[in-house]
Every structure is written in structure tokens, then in C-alpha cells.
Amino acid sequence: MQEQTVTFRILRGTIVNDKLVQRTQDFEVPCDATTTVLHALEWIKGEIDGTLTFRRSCRASICGSCGMYINGRSRLACKTKVNDILAGNVAKNIAPAKDGVIEVGPQRNQPVLKDLVVDIEPFYAKVKTLDPFVQDGPEKDEHVTKDSFSQVNMVSNCIMCGACYSDCTAMVENPDFFGPAALAKAYRFVADPREGNKTERLKELSEKNGIWDCTRCNMCIDACPKGVAPMEAIVKLRSLAMEAGITDNRGAKHAMVFKDDIATWGVLNEPFMLLKTAGVVGALGQLGNALNLAKVGKIPNPFPFDHKVDKLDEVKAIYRELQENPIDVRTRSDDSGPGAG
Amino acid sequence: MIQHDILIIGAGLAGMRAAFEGISAGLDTAVVSKIHPLRSHSCAAQGGVNAAINPKDDWRHHAYDTVKGADYVGDQDSIDLMCSEAPQAVLDMDAMGCPFSREEDGTIAQRAFGGQNFPRTAYAADRTGHAMLHTLWEQAIKLGTKVYDEYFLMKITTDGGRASGAIVMDVKTGKLHQINAKAVCIATGGYGRLFASNTNAMTNTGDGLAHAMRAGAAAADLEFVQFHPTGLRNSGILISEGVRGEGAYLIGKDGQRFMQKYAPNKLELASRDVVSRSMTTEIMNGNGVNGGVFLDVRHLGRDLILERLPQIRQLSIDFEGVDPIDQPIPVRPTCHYTMGGIRTNKMGQSEQLQGLFAAGEAACVSVHGANRLGANSLLETIVFGKITGKDMVDFVTNREGRERPKSDAGDVQEVSAQIAQLKARPREGGAKQSDIRKYLTEAMQEYCGVFRSAEGLAQAMDAVNRAKADMQKVFVDDKTDAFNTDVITALELGNLVLLAEATVMAAIERTESRGAQSRIDYPKRDDANWIVHITSTVDPNGKLTLGRDAVRTVDNPQYAPAERVY
Numbered sequence: 051m052q053e054q055t056v057t058f059r060i061l062r063g064t065i066v067n068d069k070l071v072q073r074t075q076d077f078e079v080p081c082d083a084t085t086t087v088l089h090a091l092e093w094i095k096g097e098i099d100g101t102l103t104f105r106r107s108c109r110a111s112i113c114g115s116c117g118m119y120i121n122g123r124s125r126l127a128c129k130t131k132v133n134d135i136l137a138g139n140v141a142k143n144i145a146p147a148k149d150g151v152i153e154v155g156p157q158r159n160q161p162v163l164k165d166l167v168v169d170i171e172p173f174y175a176k177v178k179t180l181d182p183f184v185q186d187g188p189e190k191d192e193h194v195t196k197d198s199f200s201q202v203n204m205v206s207n208c209i210m211c212g213a214c215y216s217d218c219t220a221m222v223e224n225p226d227f228f229g230p231a232a233l234a235k236a237y238r239f240v241a242d243p244r245e246g247n248k249t250e251r252l253k254e255l256s257e258k259n260g261i262w263d264c265t266r267c268n269m270c271i272d273a274c275p276k277g278v279a280p281m282e283a284i285v286k287l288r289s290l291a292m293e294a295g296i297t298d299n300r301g302a303k304h305a306m307v308f309k310d311d312i313a314t315w316g317v318l319n320e321p322f323m324l325l326k327t328a329g330v331v332g333a334l335g336q337l338g339n340a341l342n343l344a345k346v347g348k349i350p351n352p353f354p355f356d357h358k359v360d361k362l363d364e365v366k367a368i369y370r371e372l373q374e375n376p377i378d379v380r381t382r383s384d385d386s387g388p389g390a391g
Numbered sequence: 392m393i394q395h396d397i398l399i400i401g402a403g404l405a406g407m408r409a410a411f412e413g414i415s416a417g418l419d420t421a422v423v424s425k426i427h428p429l430r431s432h433s434c435a436a437q438g439g440v441n442a443a444i445n446p447k448d449d450w451r452h453h454a455y456d457t458v459k460g461a462d463y464v465g466d467q468d469s470i471d472l473m474c475s476e477a478p479q480a481v482l483d484m485d486a487m488g489c490p491f492s493r494e495e496d497g498t499i500a501q502r503a504f505g506g507q508n509f510p511r512t513a514y515a516a517d518r519t520g521h522a523m524l525h526t527l528w529e530q531a532i533k534l535g536t537k538v539y540d541e542y543f544l545m546k547i548t549t550d551g552g553r554a555s556g557a558i559v560m561d562v563k564t565g566k567l568h569q570i571n572a573k574a575v576c577i578a579t580g581g582y583g584r585l586f587a588s589n590t591n592a593m594t595n596t597g598d599g600l601a602h603a604m605r606a607g608a609a610a611a612d613l614e615f616v617q618f619h620p621t622g623l624r625n626s627g628i629l630i631s632e633g634v635r636g637e638g639a640y641l642i643g644k645d646g647q648r649f650m651q652k653y654a655p656n657k658l659e660l661a662s663r664d665v666v667s668r669s670m671t672t673e674i675m676n677g678n679g680v681n682g683g684v685f686l687d688v689r690h691l692g693r694d695l696i697l698e699r700l701p702q703i704r705q706l707s708i709d710f711e712g713v714d715p716i717d718q719p720i721p722v723r724p725t726c727h728y729t730m731g732g733i734r735t736n737k738m739g740q741s742e743q744l745q746g747l748f749a750a751g752e753a754a755c756v757s758v759h760g761a762n763r764l765g766a767n768s769l770l771e772t773i774v775f776g777k778i779t780g781k782d783m784v785d786f787v788t789n790r791e792g793r794e795r796p797k798s799d800a801g802d803v804q805e806v807s808a809q810i811a812q813l814k815a816r817p818r819e820g821g822a823k824q825s826d827i828r829k830y831l832t833e834a835m836q837e838y839c840g841v842f843r844s845a846e847g848l849a850q851a852m853d854a855v856n857r858a859k860a861d862m863q864k865v866f867v868d869d870k871t872d873a874f875n876t877d878v879i880t881a882l883e884l885g886n887l888v889l890l891a892e893a894t895v896m897a898a899i900e901r902t903e904s905r906g907a908q909s910r911i912d913y914p915k916r917d918d919a920n921w922i923v924h925i926t927s928t929v930d931p932n933g934k935l936t937l938g939r940d941a942v943r944t945v946d947n948p949q950y951a952p953a954e955r956v957y
Contacts (some may be wrong), residue, residue, distance in 0.1 A: 054847045065873065083712075085626050096825030102866030105426070108592040109708060110628045112521060113430040129709050163563060164874040170427065183529035199490040206490055206515075206522060210429050240400040244488060361901030 053082045057130055058090055060102070061119075061155035068209035081132045087154065088116055088127035091166075097274055110387050111275055114211030118166045119136045119155040121147050124213035126275045127154075128286065142148070157216035173215050177232045180255075184239060187246020194243055205234045205283050207276045214270035214280050220263055227263045230270035230280030237283035240290060252291040260286045262301020302321035303327045316359030392798060393625040395421040395537070396787050398556055400544050403431035404520070404769065405751025406578030407527035407536075408776025414534045420639070420865040421570070422539040423559050424592065428528050428538060432592040433772065436520025437702065438633030439512035440484075440769040442477035444499060448509045450871055451476040455949055456507045457760075457767060460662050461760025462906035463952040464612075464845065464922055466943040469756045473767075473774045480773045481513055483566075483764065491515050503636040505764040506662035506957065510636075512766040515775035517631055517702045520769055543879055544598050545806045547575060547606035547747070548798055554606065554747040555796035559808045565872030567807055571798040574746050577603050577733055578776070581752040582910050584883075584892045585838040586726035587829075590622050592631035599753050601886035602928045604734045604893070607618040610745040610939055611755040611924040613628070613731035613890070614897035615907045617763055618841050620666040622725025625708045626870035630722055632765040635659040636705055637695065640687045641670065642719060643678035654957040661712035661957035664762045664907045667724035671841045685719035698716065700793040724841055726909045728752065728768060730759040730907065731894070733939060734926055739779030743797075743928070746792055750779040757924065761906020813881060824881050831858045831891060843898055844912045851895045858888045893927040893935055899924055900937055918952050 055078045063072040077098060079090045088106055095102045108126045116127040120133050123143075131139075138146035147153070188376035199206075201206040214230035222229050224251045228236075236255055239245045255261050261284050270280040292302050304327040312316050321340070359365060397413040399406045402424035414421030424431065443450040454474040458465055483501065485491055491513050492500040503510040531538065542841040548555045550568070556571040562957035582597025583589040604610050620641070621630040635641075640648050641659050652662030653669035670684050677708040678684065688696055693716050696704055698790075700715075707713045708721045733741055733749035735756050738954035749755075751772045759770055786792035834854030838847035862885055869877035904910050926938040944950065 095877075096823075100824075101871075102878050103869070103874050106429075106432050107426055108432060108435050109626065110435060111709065112435050112518070112702075113432070113592060115426065115430045131709075167874055174427075178532050181533075183434075183533040194493055196493045196495050196497070196500075198493065198497070202490050203516060206525065207518070207519070208874075209434070242488065242490070308600045361876075 055079065056081045056090070056136065057151045058094065058163070059066060059153045060094075062102070062165050063156065064164060072162070079084060083131075083133055085132045086128055087118075087120055087125075087130045087132060087135070087152065087292040090132060090152070091154070092125060094168045103164045112209060112346065114209035117157050117211035117213050119157055119216065121153050124157050124216040124273045125175045126213070126271065129275055134273060157212055158214050159221045160212065168212070170212060171263050173212050173229070173231070174210075176228045177210070177235055180228065180232055180236045181251075182235050182239070182246050184242060185247050185252070189248045190246035191243040198243050201239050202282075203288075205241070205278055208234055208238075208278045208280075209276055212275040213275060214278075217273040219267045219269055220265045224259065224263055226259045228259055230264070230284065232283075233261060233264070233287065234278055234280040237287050240287060249294050249296075252287065252294050253296055255287055256291045256296045256299050256302065261291065262299060262304075300327050300332070316362045316365040317339060393568055393570045394795075395419045395572045397421070397574045397576065397783050398423065398570055399576045399578055400557060401431070401578035401580060401751070401753065402428035403433035403578060403580055403751065404524055404527060404754070404772035405776040405779075407524070407531055407574070408656060408773050409556065409576050409578060409748075409750055409780035410536050411530055411534065412519070412525065412777060412784055414536050414786050416788070418784060418870060421539060421572075423539045423542045423544065423557065423570070424533075425541065425543045425598070426542050427560065428531070429524065430594075431524060432595055433524045433769075434521040435590075435592065435629065436769050437517045437629065437631035438504060438636065438774070439502060439514035439519045439753050439766045440481055440505065440523070441507070441511050441764070442513055442770065443474065443509070443511055443768040444478045444481060444502060444513065445509070445511065448511050449481045450477060450508060453477065453507070453511060457758065457764055458760075458950045459953070459955060460506045460762055460767075462664075462762055463918070463950075464757070464905065464924065464942050465760030466737065466757040467945040467947065467950055468943045471945055472778070473771060476774045476778070477726065477770055480770070481689065482778060483777070484523055484526060484773060487526050487530050489515065489522050490780060491522075495564060499883065502633060503660065503664040504762035505632050505635065505657070505660045505666070506764045512633070512636065514633065517633060517700055517835060523769065523773070528581070532724075536599050543882070544602055545809075545882070546705070546802060547602045548802045549744065549888050550796035550798070550865060552607070553745045553791075553796045555798050558687065561873055564886070565875055567803050569803050571795065572794045573787045573795055574748060576748040576750060576751045576779060577738070578749070578751045581729035581732070583726045583729060585832060585835050585887050585891055585894065586616070587832040588622065588627040588723070589726035590619055590627055591726070591861045595730070596886050597753070597890045598883060599749075600732055603741070603744070603747060603749065603816065604889065604927065606744060606747070607928075608741040608747050608749075609734040609938070609940075610731060610893060610927045611734040612757060612897075613729070613894045613927055614925060615730035615759070615761045616726060616839070616894065616903050617663055617728040617907050618667040618724040619727030619956060620663060620670055620724050621686050621720075621722040622727070624681065624713050624721035624723050627725040628706055628710050629725075629727065629949060630686060630703055630706065632663070632812050634686060634688060634700060637688070637699055638691055640690070641666070641774075642685045642687050643673050644680050644684075645678060649673050649678065649684075657957035662762055662955070663727075663765065664909070665955075665957055667841050668909055670724050679723075680721065683721045683723035686722045688715045689717065689719065706752050713910045718740040726836070726840070728763055730761065730763055731897075734924070738782040739944070740786070741776050744906040746786070746796065748779050748783055748882025750775045761908060764835060771834055807835050809948075810878060813865070813867055813878060816864060816866040818866050818868070820864070821870070822861035822864045824867075824884050827858050827861045827865065828884055828887075830854055835891060836893075839898055840894055843910050845899065846912075848895055848899045852892075852899070855888065855892045855895055858891065862888055889929070889935075896935060896937055897925045897927060922952065
């Protein structure tokens with residue numbers, strides 16, 4: 051990339067009478083192949099407008115200060131090259147910017163304090179409620195080996211930048227959801243042999259706002275700048291919880307019914323599944339939703355007759371195969387990968 | 392007014408480790424940090440932490456390596472204390488849950504680091520500081536430590552000759568708060584941002600050190616600034632010495648290794664000052680490309696790079712566009728660490744200002760002397776965080792600190808007026824902070840960097856004087872109260888200007904070459920005159936004065952100055 055002037059469209063924000071007032075402002079910034087979004091913001095603040103407000107510290111994607119929303123996704127400004135955003139970068143999973151403009155705004159799912167600065171308190175409050183420290187307890191195993199932390203290492207790459215929290219779709223629906231970072235942190239303890247209360251933690255995590263509230267949309271994996279893959283940790287926590295017999299909750303029941311349906315018929319029976327997951331009362335509570343879905347033709351035949359795939363034996367073969375060779379989801383840190391942006 | 396028993400400024404490893412002791416002793420302990428604790432620059436330390444935990448190792452060897460590495464101006468009592476306490480300090484961290492990398496048998500793994508005769512560097516992959524910082528933060532949550540997140544230090548207050556607390560600004564609101572405390576600990580890290588090319592976080596502006604000096608504490612060893620051999624060429628971002636510990640080569644434009652010319656035994660793993668000077672000499676002699684040479688790990692192989700150096704690989708790809716599996720990494724010596732700091736005794740207490748303590752990079756307990764060994768800085772934070780924390784507990788519980796000092800409300804007004812004055816200055820005819828920062832840091836880099844001379848240092852002092860004058864008319868665009876980072880960076884710059892002056896003065900004063908101070912006009916080490924610390928103090932009018940403080944020795948003939956050969 052030759053030296054060129056690039057337009058930065060920045061979503062500025064101020065609190066006026068306790069209300070956030072936002073507007074976009076364009077800045078023309080000289081950039082070359084090495085310019086990062088953080089370099090550009092620093093240049094604007096130093097040369098053009100000292101009122102532009104953002105957090106930053108290490109410049110090396112390890113402190114987590116400069117998480118912000120850049121061209122459609124949360125990214126670290128220090129790690130995001132202007133050129134990658136403009137031209138796109140397949141290896142970093144970045145699509146080319148529309149109109150050649152760099153769009154920068156504050157992270158989402160959090161209250162904005164000023165310009166690109168969000169209030170990080172709610173994010174950290176959730177991490178804190180999960181008792182994020184190794185605890186003494188009956189399940190503590192003092193004996194560690196070379197591989198003891200292979201499960202811990204990948205999630206402990208987390209720098210608490212809030213990118214996953216910002217882009218979490220489950221959070222939009224349920225602002226009380228603990229969120230990907232907090233759950234990945236929780237996995238760090240469940241996976242540590244020295245942790246004494248693994249099962250107790252799994253019980254707590256299986257409750258409301260916990261592991262079963264994740265919609266597995268993958269956004270946190272895409273947004274994470276450190277390759278932590280929080281959703282994979284959440285999936286691991288679900289498996290561990292079910293293995294530990296913590297199944298008396300909607301999420302686990304849903305998973306089991308899902309599995310049984312497929313194993314039995316090769317296809318889901320959604321109305322029955324709701325009934326089994328949520329119970330009669332819970333299912334009645336969803337009646338409004340169901341009627342809406344029926345209106346747009348999204349409710350299939352609720353009767354189990356005719357509700358079977360042709361080659362059921364092949365479905366059963368898949369189950370057998372998985373039973374004999376379980377897949378280990380990607381929570382090991384053999385390669386931190388290129389990350390996102 | 393807020394009251395605590397112990398007030399710690401800075402929430403990195405040293406501060407959090409000290410807070411752990413205060414809380415554990417049941418004292419009302421609070422930590423103030425201008426950024427969230429997990430953003431502290433401790434998180435950037437990659438390579439590891441030294442400790443003689445292997446039964447074949449001995450802390451005395453570690454201490455000897457440190458005394459020699461410090462080029463014989465480290466304080467031997469502090470060094471002995473640090474090295475003998477090191478194994479327990481690391482095991483403490485392990486017990487708190489820090490996921491240190493392991494050997495097959497489960498013992499803590501250790502790798503080789505520069506300037507040492509035993510592989511005694513414990514690590515957590517290549518993000519050791521990050522793992523340790525998160526561990527101490529976890530402990531802070533467990534203990535319910537009071538942390539004032541995003542509060543900026545405006546002043547260390549005093550009552551007679553005693554530290555009485557601090558004036559801090561709540562960054563979110565701009566509101567000033569007066570905190571009164573029986574003991575105050577500065578753990579705000581170093582001031583590497585004073586140099587144009589550095590590995591440091593943008594927040595490493597030496598705020599605590601500068602304010603402690605203004606409050607009457609002495610600083611020492613400010614002339615000793617470490618240039619890390621391997622910063623990324625473009626950004627200055629750190630590539631750990633651990634990479635050379637794993638066997639990386641330094642090569643020039645010609646693709647050949649060159650360290651055999653300068654350190655025939657230790658080669659790439661000579662002490663940092665030696666390697667940085669060698670690289671700078673190669674670059675000056677035309678064996679570099681675009682002002683840098685190369686760090687080559689290709690021969691280590693893909694598997695080892697992916698297993699042991701994943702973060703390094705990622706940083707090279709992200710910030711230099713180079714995948715070290717296929718290409719050598721462009722690197723150059725880059726300001727990394729400031730050995731100098733608040734002068735303390737071996738317990739971390741200032742002898743000029745009672746009730747003031749310091750730990751970590753902000754302190755000069757002088758375990759590093761003229762040159763710090765790699766992986767001794769993380770060690771310093773956890774050993775002296777612990778020791779200083781315990782000593783503050785003792786000071787507050789059993790010594791002079793039992794009595795609460797008085798705070799003066801006039802201090803809040805003074806600070807408030809200072810901010811108002813800054814905001815009132817007009818842009819027209821004013822000085823722009825980005826301009827001052829640029830010419831000052833570039834002058835420091837060029838004239839007070841790896842190589843120094845009287846002539847060059849005079850140029851550096853010209854830049855300092857210009858910066859001092861410009862700071863009188865520096866303006867800010869942001870006149871609001873909430874989250875005013877424009878005001879904060881201007882105040883940080885003011886702290887850097889003071890430290891620039893003190894650093895250049897000390898570098899001029901020391902007419903010899905020792906450790907990180909390399910005077911081309913005084914190329915020899917001068918043991919007859921210079922086995923001594925240069926101290927710096929600020930009088931009430933802001934005038935800096937230099938002094939001398941003896942190097943503290945122990946009766947150990949092995950510590951007698953000898954030629955440093957690697």
C-alpha cells in the first residue's frame with residue numbers, strides 16, 4: 051500500500067444531561083502499509099483534535115485496552131492494519147471495507163461513556179460473580195504434569211478486551227448473560243487440575259444466564275483477537291456438566307432431546323422437543339411464539355408419524371462413530387492461529 | 392476525604408503483590424491505577440521469571456550472575472535478598488494458580504536467559520507476565536481488594552517529612568479525591584516512553600516516580616536505561632529474550648551471525664547491554680537493513696515455534712508482516728526498561744520521605760544496577776512486592792506508621808488550579824503536546840540512547856530545556872471533565888520532561904561506561920570513581936540536584952568487581 055489519505059468515520063459520543071448523544075465525524079488520515087487503526091487515532095488526537103477519546107496502552111495486543119468496533123466487528127485498534135480493512139485480508143477473515151472508509155465506533159452491548167470508551171464495569175462484574183480464582187476443595191489434584199494446562203492455556207490467552215462480549219448475539223437478547231469471556235474464564239478453572247470445586251462450578255454455570263444461554267452463533271470466535279475461541283470453551287463446559295450428571299435444566303434437556311430425536315427419527319420433532327425441554331407449563335408459555343411461527347409456515351407436522359428420514363441406519367452409524375471416537379473441540383493451545391483482525 | 396491504612400499506586404504485579412500482603416494482614420489496603428489492573432504493562436512481559444528452584448541450581452549463583460550483570464553497581468544486600476527469596480516467591484505464584492509451564496515430571500519448567508549460567512527462567516509459554524498478572528488479579532478479587540480503577544495520580548501529599556497520601560483524579564468524572572494513608576507505595580512502573588523507539592506501553596510515563604521526587608523522595612540510577620536488543624524494527628514491540636534462549640540467531644544483512652565478534656562464549660545470550668551495543672555497531676557499520684538486523688528462528692523448526700513461541704510468531708505477523716517460520720524477524724535495540732527509580736533500602740522504603748515505599752520498576756532497590764538481567768524484572772515485582780508489602784504492614788502496625796499523618800485540603804485546591812490553568816491555555820500561540828513529545832523523545836533516543844557522549848548529551852539537554860519552556864504554554868483541546876485523556880496525556884508528558892532532565896543530568900555526570908551507560912568519550916569502566924549510585928532530588932522550586940549514594944555491599948569476595956566477559 052502506497053502512502054495515501056484514508057477517511058476515518060468515527061462515531062463520537064458525549065453524555066449530555068445523562069443521555070448519550072452520538073454523531074459521526076470524518077477525518078482524513080495519512081496512512082501507509084504499516085499504519086494501524088490505533089496509529090491513525092493517535093495521529094488524529096495529536097495533530098487534529100485532542101478531544102477524541104479512546105483507551106489504549108500496550109500497542110501489542112496484550113493489554114486489551116483498545117477494543118472497539120471497526121468496520122462491522124469488534125477488534126483491537128492496535129492490531130488492526132488500515133490496509134487489511136481497506137483491501138480485505140482472507141487469512142485474517144476481514145472483508146474489504148465498503149467505500150474505502152474506515153468506520154470506528156465504541157464496542158457494543160456496553161454503555162458508552164465518551165466517544166470510543168465504554169463502561170467496562172458490567173463486563174467485569176460478571177467475571178467477578180463467577181469466583182475467578184483457583185479454589186481449595188474436594189476435587190483438588192495437586193499432581194500436575196506437562197499436559198495438565200493444555201486445556202487451560204488457550205482460554206488463559208484471554209486479555210479481557212471485551213470484543214466477544216461486544217459482538218455476542220445472545221447478549222443482545224439477554225443482557226444478564228455472563229457472556230463469552232466470563233465463561234471462558236470459568237472454563238480455565240474447571241479445566242485446572244488444582245481447582246477444588248469443579249462440579250460445584252459446573253452446577254452454577256448450568257443455571258440461568260450461564261452456559262446454556264449461548265446460541266452458538268460463533269461471533270465470539272470470530273471477534274476474539276487472541277484465538278481463545280470462547281464458544282468452544284462453553285461447549286466443553288456443557289459436555290462436562292452433562293457428564294457430571296447436571297442435566298436438570300432446560301439447556302441440557304434440550305441437548306438430550308435433540309440427540310434422541312435425531313437418533314430415533316433422523317430429524318427433529320420440534321413441538322415435542324419443546325414439550326420435553328420446557329415441560330407442559332413452559333411449552334404453554336411459548337404458545338404465542340408457536341402461533342407466530344405457524345402463521346409463517348414454520349411449524350412442521352407435530353405428529354411423529356411420517357417423521358423419519360429414509361436412511362436412518364446411516365444416521366445411527368454416525369452416532370456410533372462419534373460414540374467410539376469422540377471429537378475434542380478446539381480448546382487446546384497448540385497454535386494460537388491468526389486470530390481476527 | 393478517603394482514608395486507608397495502605398495506599399498503593401499502580402496495579403501491576405508489584406502493586407498487586409504488595410496489596411496481597413496488606414489485605415492478608417487485615418489492614419485497610421487500597422490500590423489506585425490509571426488503567427484497569429489487567430491493562431498494566433506487567434502483562435506484556437513474555438519470557439519468564441528467574442528463580443533457583445532446580446535442586447542443581449543455587450540462589451548464590453543467581454545472585455552472582457545478577458551482581459555481574461549489574462556491572463557491580465547493584466546493591467548486594469538487595470540482590471542476595473531477591474535471589475534467596477526467589478524460589479518461594481515463584482512457588483507462591485504457583486500456589487495461587489499461575490499456570491507455569493511444566494516438565495514431564497510436573498516440576499516447573501525453566502529455560503535459559505541471557506547473562507546467566509543456569510537455565511533458571513520459569514515461564515508460562517511466552518506470556519509469563521500476563522499469566523502472573525491475571526493470577527494476582529484473581530487473588531485481588533478473592534480477597535476483595537479495593538481497587539480504584541482509572542484514577543490518575545496527581546500528587547503525592549506530605550505532612551512534614553512524611554508521605555500522607557495522594558491526590559487522585561477519577562478519570563471517568565474528572566473529580567479530584569484526597570486519599571489519606573499511613574503508608575504509600577509507588578508501583579507505577581518505568582518511564583520507557585521517554586524514548587522514541589521503545590517496547591513500553593503508552594502509559595509507561597513514570598508518573599509515580601516523578602511525583603515521588605516532587606514530594607521529596609530521591610531517585611537513583613536514572614542514567615541506566617536498558618535497550619532491549621530485539622524490539623520489532625518498525626514498532627519497537629518486544630520480541631522476548633526467551634527466543635534467543637530457545638536458540639535464535641542474530642544475523643546481519645549478509646545472513647551471517649555476528650555475535651562471535653563481541654561475546655565469543657555466550658554469543659546471542661550475552662548480557663542485554665552487550666548485545667544491544669553489538670547490534671548497534673553492526674547497524675552503524677552497514678550490516679543492517681533499514682536500521683535493523685534480523686532475529687532468525689527458522690532453524691528451530693515449525694513445531695517448536697508453534698509450541699513455545701506462539702505469541703512471538705503472532706506479533707511478528709501482525710506488526711512486521713513476517714512469519715518467523717519462513718523469514719527472519721527484523722529487529723533493533725529498543726528502549727525497554729529503566730533501571731533507575733525511587734531510591735529505597737532493601738525493604739523498599741525511601742530514606743528521604745518517611746512512609747513512602749516503592750516496588751517494581753518504579754523503585755531503585757537497585758537489584759539491577761547498571762544493567763538488568765532478563766527475567767529479573769518479573770522476579771523483582773513479586774519478591775519486592777511481597778517484601779515491601781510486609782514491611783508496610785510492619786511500619787503501619789509496629790513502627791512510626793502507627794500514627795496517621797494529616798492531609799491538607801490545600802493540596803486539592805492546588806491540583807485543581809493546575810488543571811484549570813492547563814485547560815484555560817489557548818491553542819493560539821500555545822505548544823502542542825504531540826510536538827513536544829516528538830522532539831523530546833527523538834532527542835533522547837539519538838543522544839541519550841545506546842551510545843552517549845558529552846556533546847550528544849548537551850544536545851539532549853537542549854531538547855529538555857526547550858520542552859520545559861514549551862510545557863509552560865502547552866494547551867489541551869478537551870476542556871471537559873469526563874474521561875479527559877487530553878489532560879492526562881499532557882500531565883504524563885510533564886512527568887516525562889522531569890525524568891528526561893534527571894536522566895540526561897545523570898548521564899552527563901557519570902563520566903565512564905558501565906552497563907547500559909556507554910559513553911564513547913569515556914569508553915572504560917572506572918571502578919576507582921564510579922562504584923556509586925547517582926541520586927536525583929527535586930527542591931520545592933522544581934530544581935534538580937544530583938548527589939551520591941554508596942553501593943550497599945555484603946562481605947562476599949565473589950562480588951569483587953571483575954571484567955565482564957560473556
